[in-house]
Amino acid sequence: MDPERDRPTTEGGGWVSRARPRPLPTLRPAQWLGGILVVALAAWVLSGVFTVAADEQAVVRRFGRVTGRLGPGIHYRLPWPVDRVDVVKTTTVMKTGVGFDLPRGEAPIATGMEILTGDTNIIAVAIVLQYVIRNPAAFLFQIEDPPTLIGSLAESVLTETVLGMPVDEVLTTGRLEIQERVKTGTQALLDRYESGIQLTSANIMAITLDSSVAQAFQDVANASADREKKINDGRSYANDLLPRARGEARSMVLAAQSYTQQRVAEAQGNTTRFLELLAEYQKAPGVTRSRLYLEAMEKVLPKVRKYVIDSERGTNPVQLHLSPPTPPQP
Known part of the structure; x- marks a missing residue:
């Protein structure tokens, strides 16, 4: 019996225990540091888990070099700084154009690009091109500023196409041919540059003439339309x-x-x-x-x-x- 712990009291004539509370065990600094490292390592390892949505594809880079392309689903890559993942939407249709201002989130504004026709008439053409990402890796790392590149290539093809046609054909029966030539010609150049871009359409939104000759060409267009109508009738x-x-x-x-x-x-x-x-x-x-x-x-x-x-x-x-x-x- 410990005299310091057990002493008699006057209440009830018995013995009452007065034990001192034991001190909590203390962790050493090395133990604290080890725990923190374990948690950090676990978080670092788990940071390699990522998901790819149904309309997306992911490009994995290891130390800057492309190592693969992943489709929709849950995937794992080595955490940073070993691997990096770039995710792009491959089904979203994007727009650019020639003779257009395309403010972000707003409707396109037709300004028109002046082109010389085969019979030396000046017209203003505005054409919109729609595209999707076909090869994410090439799209991300082979080219810079895709909309500007597409617009420049389409402008070149459009100028060459219109230069070989008379103005009355451009204004009447040649629109579909111009659209098809711009689409196929621009796509061929994009493939040559390995851009990873797939054009889906090229649509002429406006073709305008100088006001002094516009009415005469409108009369020609109306006469051609009447002729076609009578032929069909x-x-x-x-x-x-x-x-x-x-x-x-x-x-x-x-x-x-x-x-x-x-x-x-x-x-x-x-x-x-x-x-x-x-x-x-x-x-x-x-x-x-x-x-x-x-x-x-x-x-x-x-x-x-x-x-x-x-x-x-x-x-x-x-x-x-x-x-x-x-x-x-x-």
């Missing part, structure tokens, strides 16, 4: 009329063929009857003539009014000639 009328005319012609041909067959059949029948009659006549000429005469009278007399006249007051018989005359004896 004529083709539509022809497409409607020709089938009906062919049908009527076919009906007439069939009717003529039927009539021809009918007449031929009748002629063949008459020929057959005549040949049969000729054969009978050759056998008995007199009998055949009498039969033909009686048949003719049978057909004619019922339709003729007949008069019997007694010129001799009944003294002489009246010959009605109802039978064929007797042929003379040979």
Whole structure:
């Protein structure tokens, strides 16, 4: 029994324990530093976990050198400063243009780029190009300022294209051809520079002329449009009329063929009857003539009014000639 810890008290005549509290254990500085390092190391290791969204792709660089490209999902890379990750959106459609001001977050403003046409007319053209990122690594590290590069290349192709066309073609029927040439020509140059950019469209937004000649070219365009409309109307009328005319012609041909067959059949029948009659006549000429005469009278007399006249007051018989005359004896 420790006399310092256990002493009697006057209350109740018993013993009461008065133990001193033990001091908490103290950590050494080395232990504190080790714990901090472990936590920091764990945080550093976990910092390598990253995610890539469905519309994104990631480019991994190790000490500045591109080592791979990652698609959507959860990935891990060695923490900084070993690896670095650049994430870009590969499905977002971006815009740039020629003859346009494109303020961020605002609608494009057409200013127009002046170009000389093949027949030495000056026009102002504004064209918008849309593109997506096809190769993130090339897009990030092969080129600088992609919108400016695309605009410069498209301007060069547009100038070359318009220079080979007359102004009336540029204003009327050549717009689609210009758009297609600008798109394909600019894409070819972007591929040559390994830009990682894919053009999706090139759309002419405005083509304007000097006001002194604009009305004349507008009249030409209207006349061309009217001409095309009349041509289309004529083709539509022809497409409607020709089938009906062919049908009527076919009906007439069939009717003529039927009539021809009918007449031929009748002629063949008459020929057959005549040949049969000729054969009978050759056998008995007199009998055949009498039969033909009686048949003719049978057909004619019922339709003729007949008069019997007694010129001799009944003294002489009246010959009605109802039978064929007797042929003379040979």
